[in-house]
Amino acid sequence: MKGIGFGATYTLARSRDNASTIGGGGTVVAQDDRNLDAEWGLSSFDRRHQLTSDVSVELPFGPNRPWLNHGGFWAALLENWRGTANFTWQSGTPLTPRVTGAVMDVATGTNGTLRGNYDGEPVRVSDPTIDLFFNTAAFSIPSTGTFGNASRNMIIGPGSRLLNAQMSRDLGLGSRRALTLQVNASNLLNMVNYQAIDTVVNSPTFGQVLSVRPMRSVMANVRFRF
Numbered sequence: 352m353k354g355i356g357f358g359a360t361y362t363l364a365r366s367r368d369n370a371s372t373i374g375g376g377g378t379v380v381a382q383d384d385r386n387l388d389a390e391w392g393l394s395s396f397d398r399r400h401q402l403t404s405d406v407s408v409e410l411p412f413g414p415n416r417p418w419l420n421h422g423g424f425w426a427a428l429l430e431n432w433r434g435t436a437n438f439t440w441q442s443g444t445p446l447t448p449r450v451t452g453a454v455m456d457v458a459t460g461t462n463g464t465l466r467g468n469y470d471g472e473p474v475r476v477s478d479p480t481i482d483l484f485f486n487t488a489a490f491s492i493p494s495t496g497t498f499g500n501a502s503r504n505m506i507i508g509p510g511s512r513l514l515n516a517q518m519s520r521d522l523g524l525g526s527r528r529a530l531t532l533q534v535n536a537s538n539l540l541n542m543v544n545y546q547a548i549d550t551v552v553n554s555p556t557f558g559q560v561l562s563v564r565p566m567r568s569v570m571a572n573v574r575f576r577f
Contacts, residue, residue, distance in 0.1 A: 354408065354411055354416075356406070356407045357407070358405055359402070359403070360402070360404070362402075364398060364401070366396065367392060367397070368391075368394045369391045369392075371394045371395035380461045382466055382499070386498075389498075390503055391503070393445040393503075395504060397504070398443070398444055400440075400441065400510075401439075401441040401442070402440045403438070403440075405436065405437040406435070406437075407434070407435045409432075409433045410429060410430075410431075412426060412430050412432075413429070413430025416430070431520050431521060431522075433518070433519055433520070434518045435516065436517075436539075437514075438514045439511070440510070441510055442507070442510040443507050443509045443511075444507075445505065445506060446508045446550045447501075447550060448490045448499075448501045448505070448550050449463050449467065450465045450466065450551070450553050451463050451551050451553065453493075455496065455498075465498065466498070466500075466502075466503065467491060467493065467499045468490060468491045468493050468500050468501060469502065470488070470490065473486060474486055474505060475507070479509075479545075481559065481560040482558075482560075483558050484545065484548050484558055485506050485548075485558055486558075487557050490552050491552070492553050506548075509544065509546070509548065509560075510544075511564065512540075512542050513537075513538055513542070513544065513564075514539045514540050515537050516539050517535050517536070519531065519532065520532045527576075527577060528575070528577045529575075529576045529577075530573065530575055530576075531572075531573070531575075532572075533571070533572040533573075534569065534572075537567065537569075538566060538568070543563060543566075544563060544564040545560045545562075546560075547560070547562040548560060548561065549561055
């Protein structure tokens with residue numbers, strides 16, 4: 352369509368490994384070095400769904416445009432504006448239920464490698480909240496001297512939805528001078544996106560949201576070129 356361009360990309364992915372040293376960071380120390388098969392699970396960078404889309408628009412006002420092409424106040428006000436917007440939706444990356452300060456870990460100098468016990472209940476909850484992002488009742492602390500049976504990276508972390516937009520216009524001021532007006536909006540719809548989740552089983556904030564990503568912000572720029 353004249354004056355409008357758009358595109359979209361959807362990615363369905365799955366990655367599994369026993370130590371996500373590429374792209375995902377995370378610990379590379381096994382809970383039990385005599386049972387490396389127990390480390391097999393989702394990669395720390397696994398993201399099952401990802402959708403990105405973008406659109407660019409030139410407003411249909413001014414010379415050689417469908418409307419307000421004969422000059423006047425409104426034409427001068429609205430002509431030569433262009434806008435872009437991009438939207439990203441993606442599912443979360445996986446997290447591991449861990450136990451910190453365990454006697455076994457402290458003795459070996461690898462605090463945080465011990466995983467919790469998984470008791471068989473569903474991990475997901477139908478309506479995640481700040482106080483309960485996943486079902487904490489599905490996990491418990493292993494008995495002293497034993498390893499946890501929870502799988503590595505079995506908790507799916509928070510996804511995100513983000514719409515960013517920009518409007519800009521160039522104003523010719525004669526000769527080689529020009530003025531560019533630009534307005535940038537991040538998280539235009541002001542959607543709440545959870546960021547960090549506490550997955551330490553023996554933490555008082557286990558299962559709670561610890562931080563969120565930035566809310567909406569708008570910034571205006573004026574650039575003079577000569």
